[in-house]
Amino acid sequence: MILPTHEQAWLIAAGLELLGTRVPIAVADLAAFDQVQSKIAFARLLDDLGLPQPVWWLPDSPPTVVPPTFWVKTEFGTAGRGVRRAHSPEQGRVLVRELGRDGSAVMCQAPAPGEYGQVQALFDHGRMFAAHTCVQTGNGIGGSAASRESVDHPLARDAARTIGTALNWHGGLTLDYFHQDGYPHFIECNPRTVEPGNAAGVNLPALTIALTLGADLPVDCVTGIPGVRTHSSLALALGAAATSYRWGIVAALSSQGGPVVGSEVLTPIREDPLSAIPMAVTVSKTLVRPRSAETIAATAVDQYAITPALIDRVREATS
Structure with missing residues (x-):
């Protein structure tokens, strides 16, 4: 079997028909990936589903009042690359030109309030059967979460379920958000399972293997144990x-x-x-x-x- 664990998940989805039924693999179809792999498409999806996110805009249609600081993001990017912070509208225009120099589409977004969090979820053709939420306790490169603590954020899990159901998602799906008292504002989606070792109380690798092989899956959604730290x-x-x-x-x-x-x-x-x-x-x-x-x-x-x-x-x- 094949377990797509990083960016190759999109590549496998794009070439899924070449694999046929010879190799067991749990991955969503390309049409679903297109809704979340692109930061711009994901922002539009959140708007369509009525899920919370910071105000965002395309460079050629800014809001009437532009925040004093905001993020400039390329449509595609991973590990914090292609994301820069602008401290003024003038600097924002410079960053838009710089990040879009190679023809990449670019979006802008206001900062999200609160603390960084993440929800990791597994889906069986649109049914969420495992989910884990955690918050950042230590910084890595580019502000990534190098250490985490598991938390109970039902609103983040509910949002993940809404997205996975709408897209008939199959496999792993991870959402990044900022929260205040558990109320999330979503900023990005990774169409795969991100760093499963952090999922305290949820054995994401074993469950992914079970999903891939068509084995029995939990009837009720398995959630993580709050208060467990990993790094x-x-x-x-x-x-x-x-x-x-x-x-x-x-x-x-x-x-x-x-x-x-x-x-x-x-x-x-x-x-x-x-x-x-x-x-x-x-x-x-x-x-x-x-x-x-x-x-x-x-x-x-x-x-x-x-x-x-x-x-x-x-x-x-x-x-």
Whole structure:
């Protein structure tokens, strides 16, 4: 079987007919992906479904009152790339030109209030049977969530169910949002299961395998256990190196108890001693040269990112 775990989920959806029925795979169809892979299409979908999000606009049709600071986003992008913050309308126009230089479509969006959160959900042809919500407790590169705490956010789960049902979604779906007291404003969708090791109390990998093989699935939606903390020491080290330099790296790792404790989801050294090797190499590089963190992260993202040019090529090949 095939388990699409990152950007290749869209690629597999685009070429699903080439696989036929020979390989078990749980992935939504391309028409559904098109509604959420694009940030602009996702913003329109949220409007159509009446789900909350910060005010957004296209550069050629700004609102009457533009917020003093706002985000400029390319239509396609991952891991925080293609997203820049503008601190004035003038800077926003510069960023629109810069991010759209390669022909990429660009949108603008007001900042969302509150704390960053995420809901990870699994669907069986539109039926949500597992969901987990968590909030950010530590920063990685680009403001990503390098450490998290599981929470009970029923409104975020309900919104995920609404989207998955509307799209007849099949497989994993992850929504990013900001919240105040559990009331979410959604900012982005990842049409896949993101970092399943953070899903306290919900075995997303096992459930994804069961879905893929057509095995029995939970009748009632399985939800996570609140109050469980998880972290990625490697992501914390990179985030600290990019912002706080050497002492920040040490402080970030120390605050989480280091990479050996049970809440580690990427390099669990006790269970997988060899995972200490990439951890040691990367942390050593950032301690010697903290600014290398951005290059390390960018190189990793370049290996899996689906670019607008690739999307155009695949559409031409499959049309």
